[in-house]
Amino acid sequence: xxxxIKGVAPTxxxxxxxxxxxxxxxxxxxxxxxxxxxxxxxxxxxTVFDAGGATLRIAEWGGFWEEIIRKELLDQFEKDFxxxxxxxxSFPWFxxxxxxxxxxPPFAVVNWNYGEMFKTAAAGDFFVPLDEVxxxxxxxxxxxxxxxxxxxxxxWSYSRYCYAYRIDxxxxxxxxxxxxxxxxxxxxxxxxxxxxxxxxxxxIAACKLFGKDQYDLExxxxxxxxxxxxxxSDFTGNMQALLERGExxxxxxxxxxxxxxxxxxxxxxxxxxxxxxxxxxxxxTVSRYIEPTEKKLAYALxxxxxxxxxxxxxxSTFYQRPVNRDVVITENLASKGVTNTADAIAGYWTPxxxxxxxxxxxxxxxxxxxxxG
Amino acid sequence: MRDESPIPxxxxxxxxxxxxxxxxxxxxxxxxxxxAGDYLTxxxxxxxxxxxxxxxxxxxxxxxxxxxxxxxxAATAISTVIGTLAALYLARSGSRAAAFLRGYFMLPxxxxxxxxxxxxxxxxxxxxxxxxxxxxxxxxxxVLVTSPFVIATxxxxxxGFDVSLEEAARSxxxxxxxxFRKVTLRIxxxxxxxxxxxxxxxxxxQFETTLFLSVPNRxxxxxxxxxxxxxxxxxxxxxxxIFAIALVVISTIITSRLVSLRRVFRA
Numbered sequence: 128x129x130x131x132i133k134g135v136a137p138t139x140x141x142x143x144x145x146x147x148x149x150x151x152x153x154x155x156x157x158x159x160x161x162x163x164x165x166x167x168x169x170x171x172x173x174t175v176f177d178a179g180g181a182t183l184r185i186a187e188w189g190g191f192w193e194e195i196i197r198k199e200l201l202d203q204f205e206k207d208f209x210x211x212x213x214x215x216x217s218f219p220w221f222x223x224x225x226x227x228x229x230x231x232p233p234f235a236v237v238n239w240n241y242g243e244m245f246k247t248a249a250a251g252d253f254f255v256p257l258d259e260v261x262x263x264x265x266x267x268x269x270x271x272x273x274x275x276x277x278x279x280x281x282x283w284s285y286s287r288y289c290y291a292y293r294i295d296x297x298x299x300x301x302x303x304x305x306x307x308x309x310x311x312x313x314x315x316x317x318x319x320x321x322x323x324x325x326x327x328x329x330x331i332a333a334c335k336l337f338g339k340d341q342y343d344l345e346x347x348x349x350x351x352x353x354x355x356x357x358x359x360s361d362f363t364g365n366m367q368a369l370l371e372r373g374e375x376x377x378x379x380x381x382x383x384x385x386x387x388x389x390x391x392x393x394x395x396x397x398x399x400x401x402x403x404x405x406x407x408x409x410x411x412t413v414s415r416y417i418e419p420t421e422k423k424l425a426y427a428l429x430x431x432x433x434x435x436x437x438x439x440x441x442x443s444t445f446y447q448r449p450v451n452r453d454v455v456i457t458e459n460l461a462s463k464g465v466t467n468t469a470d471a472i473a474g475y476w477t478p479x480x481x482x483x484x485x486x487x488x489x490x491x492x493x494x495x496x497x498x499x500g
Numbered sequence: 501m502r503d504e505s506p507i508p509x510x511x512x513x514x515x516x517x518x519x520x521x522x523x524x525x526x527x528x529x530x531x532x533x534x535x536a537g538d539y540l541t542x543x544x545x546x547x548x549x550x551x552x553x554x555x556x557x558x559x560x561x562x563x564x565x566x567x568x569x570x571x572x573x574a575a576t577a578i579s580t581v582i583g584t585l586a587a588l589y590l591a592r593s594g595s596r597a598a599a600f601l602r603g604y605f606m607l608p609x610x611x612x613x614x615x616x617x618x619x620x621x622x623x624x625x626x627x628x629x630x631x632x633x634x635x636x637x638x639x640x641x642x643v644l645v646t647s648p649f650v651i652a653t654x655x656x657x658x659x660g661f662d663v664s665l666e667e668a669a670r671s672x673x674x675x676x677x678x679x680f681r682k683v684t685l686r687i688x689x690x691x692x693x694x695x696x697x698x699x700x701x702x703x704x705x706q707f708e709t710t711l712f713l714s715v716p717n718r719x720x721x722x723x724x725x726x727x728x729x730x731x732x733x734x735x736x737x738x739x740x741x742i743f744a745i746a747l748v749v750i751s752t753i754i755t756s757r758l759v760s761l762r763r764v765f766r767a
Binding site: 184188189190191192193194212213214215216217218222223226227228231233362363364365367368371372391 | 538539540541559560618621622625626628632633710711712714716717719723724727728729730731732733734
């Protein structure tokens with residue numbers, strides 16, 4: 128103990144350093160940033176710059192999605208900015224962020240659906256505050272306000288939650304959200320396992336529409352019980368197969384997948400929920416503690432995703448809706464009645480994912496029990 | 501004239517059923533890969549080579565296939581050497597440490613793959629040793645998972661091994677290395693060969709650990725198949741499964757032939 132006291136015997140230099148540190152702490156300054164390259168201001172003005180061969184680490188969906196994103200966005204981006212893209216598609220991202228902590232993010236730019244993005248945001252200081260991101264995205268002024276209302280990331284593409292139903296087997300067509308619970312659909316309706324984002328959203332919507340509000344979990348549990356028996360699928364692709372074979376006549380879906388099936392000749396149509404209008408978003412975040420060049424590249428990449436060109440490609444290839452107000456809806460979506468107007472985007476609803484994540488353990492356990500019969 | 505005692509009918513029936521249960525999933529994968537429909541379903545909606553062609557023309561699947569092959573090859577080579585050395589130590593050492601190590605070496609296959617993958621990822625990240633999401637990091641993980649199989653099979657082949665054979669070679673003037681190479685290695689070759697096959701199969705199909713340790717811009721085949729099923733649910737994943745099965749079968753045949761050849765030479 129004596130030695131320790133001796134070791135910190137007061138000196139003028141030590142006193143000044145200590146005072147500065149205490150002042151910094153008192154004023155809420157993160158000491159990690161002091162004199163660190165990460166604390167340097169990064170400003171991106173929308174122009175192309177030479178990144179000197181730097182690497183930009185991104186995480187986004189794989190498979191055909193990756194093929195299109197590389198072809199339509201990343202290949203040219205690498206050439207324009209003289210950089211390399213390290214693309215990772217091994218979802219999930221959340222454990223990889225949490226394992227390293229905020230100061231060692233595994234990726235600079237990540238594409239999320241809401242649920243896991245909010246979970247990660249709640250777990251630590253991982254992301255650049257949205258205001259700061261938007262200040263560095265010249266194209267942000269072109270997007271609808273709902274695209275940034277989540278407060279964490281920039282939504283650049285989306286689809287609407289809906290039911291998919293077989294037009295040749297379901298008559299009359301579903302009228303509303305609660306049609307799903309009609310007796311005639313027993314054993315012929317479908318949803319997903321609890322780890323699937325569509326089931327999460329469906330559950331929260333059921334809480335809201337069958338209960339007092341979206342926090343009424345008991346109402347959601349009761350709705351799930353009453354919906355049994357139903358087919359439980361892992362992925363939307365599997366559900367598409369069940370619908371095509373007629374094993375499921377009415378299923379939770381998002382409209383992009385329904386439109387794809389329609390254009391393949393499958394006898395399905397969407398019934399868009401109108402009582403609540405949740406959307407399945409593609410939302411990008413920028414990690415906070417990354418080197419300045421990579422951060423600037425991150426802003427440049429997101430800025431480019433908001434351009435009309437890529438947004439149109441997402442529409443024509445994946446039937447995704449645009450967030451850029453200037454995008455002319457592609458024919459494949461326009462023929463289904465999709466528009467990109469202020470009226471069309473009015474009333475989009477974002478569930479309280481923070482609350483869901485806080486109760487996730489209970490929800491998963493209870494709903495799994497219900498699904499298991 | 502046969503000396504073997506007759507096998508009771510009930511044993512034959514049970515063995516036949518077991519064989520059927522083992523082979524049925526393989527048949528389903530093959531048929532699903534030859535499906536003419538748009539989705540991975542069973543029974544198939546007609547037979548076609550559509551998805552086999554899609555696999556052969558897919559840059560994602562093909563690169564994943566060869567990447568997995570190289571990864572499995574490297575993991576097998578390393579784990580075969582490490583596993584054989586470890587097995588020799590375990591078989592010949594009478595120390596208490598050997599008994600402890602016998603269990604310790606098996607830990608990677610006792611632990612759930614997800615736990616092992618996540619633990620390694622956390623270790624690589626927090627220690628900042630530059631292995632997180634690199635090929636070397638992934639290879640280390642595959643070696644960890646595959647080595648126990650080599651250790652187990654080589655240890656089994658060393659049971660009852662007569663050390664006096666090696667001692668006889670030494671007494672006739674052979675160096676330790678020559679005695680090991682010409683006597684011990686030849687006797688335990690079938691065990692090493694079996695370990696090799698197990699190691700290759702386990703590494704080639706490794707999914708859980710890869711989920712956390714995969715390398716950017718590079719997907720091993722199991723990841724590519726999972727991603728394909730997750731987003732498109734197309735039979736291309738099953739078509740990839742056909743080629744994966746073919747590769748494993750061919751590797752097994754080649755390995756067993758090599759061991760047989762060695763026996764021929766020895767004779």
